[in-house]
Amino acid sequence: TQSTRPQRLLGAVQKNATRGQPHSVLKAIDQFCTHTEWAMNVGDEKGCILDSVVSEVNPATVLELGTYCGYSTVRIASLLPPHAKLITLEFNPDFAAIARQVIAWAGLEDKVQLVEGASGDWIPKMKEQFGITTFDFVFLDHWKDRYLPDTKLMEECGLLRKGTVLLADNVICPGTPDYLEYIRNSPRYKSQYFKSHLEYTKVEDGLEKSVFQG
Numbered sequence: 154t155q156s157t158r159p160q161r162l163l164g165a166v167q168k169n170a171t172r173g174q175p176h177s178v179l180k181a182i183d184q185f186c187t188h189t190e191w192a193m194n195v196g197d198e199k200g201c202i203l204d205s206v207v208s209e210v211n212p213a214t215v216l217e218l219g220t221y222c223g224y225s226t227v228r229i230a231s232l233l234p235p236h237a238k239l240i241t242l243e244f245n246p247d248f249a250a251i252a253r254q255v256i257a258w259a260g261l262e263d264k265v266q267l268v269e270g271a272s273g274d275w276i277p278k279m280k281e282q283f284g285i286t287t288f289d290f291v292f293l294d295h296w297k298d299r300y301l302p303d304t305k306l307m308e309e310c311g312l313l314r315k316g317t318v319l320l321a322d323n324v325i326c327p328g329t330p331d332y333l334e335y336i337r338n339s340p341r342y343k344s345q346y347f348k349s350h351l352e353y354t355k356v357e358d359g360l361e362k363s364v365f366q367g
């Protein structure tokens with residue numbers, strides 16, 4: 154039977170990366186996606202911007218919406234302080250199964266809680282299920298038409314505090330026009346656009362960083 158792209162990506166990690174070395178896992182995925190098969194990881198160019206924002210925030214609690222194969226999960230988790238908590242949400246069980254193995258290969262399973270399901274269902278349950286009061290950092294990388302409703306939902310559920318940083322992938326390609334319109338015009342956020350490129354291509358894309366003002 155045919156293998157899937159995530160399965161082939163995992164194979165490249167297991168073949169080319171060293172267990173317990175997150176950097177080598179990222180390198181193996183980026184080489185696979187550059188030379189063999191494109192995949193929708195945030196990639197190294199936008200990944201460097203992600204790294205700088207995560208390092209600046211130095212978050213104790215992180216929510217990632219959209220795990221896929223775990224590339225950005227590994228990227229973020231490798232920068233977190235010892236007792237920090239990263240919850241990552243993945244809707245597709247096949248993607249989740251691959252991501253668990255990629256995260257384990259990187260040796261970061263103790264920092265990461267991968268949850269399977271839809272953001273609309275899970276965001277209201279975060280406090281009771283995971284003992285979260287508020288998130289210090291949120292990485293939005295799931296369905297592009299869910300960025301806006303889920304941001305409003307996080308506000309309503311009291312999951313954001315003064316200073317919480319939202320970082321949104323793909324605000325140009327595929328694009329999140331309603332989210333950008335809202336977040337750039339809301340007095341409750343201070344936003345900044347980081348111009349970059351769609352992973353592994355020359356197409357324009359970028360990350361929108363937004364700080365919740367409380």
Ligand SMILES: O=C(NCCCCCn1ccc2cnccc21)c1cc(-c2ccc(F)cc2)cc(O)c1O
Binds near residue numbers: 194218219242326
């Ligand atoms: O679609 C993208 N990502 C989302 C994948 C599905 C997420 C599903 N999901 C996960 C958690 C979760 C929780 N609740 C509900 C749903 C949830 C994406 C696409 C492109 C892309 C593709 C083709 C092209 F030609 C150009 C660009 C590039 C990216 O970087 C992307 O991120």
Ligand SMILES: [Mg+2]
Binds near residue numbers: 193195
């Ligand atoms: Mg993305």
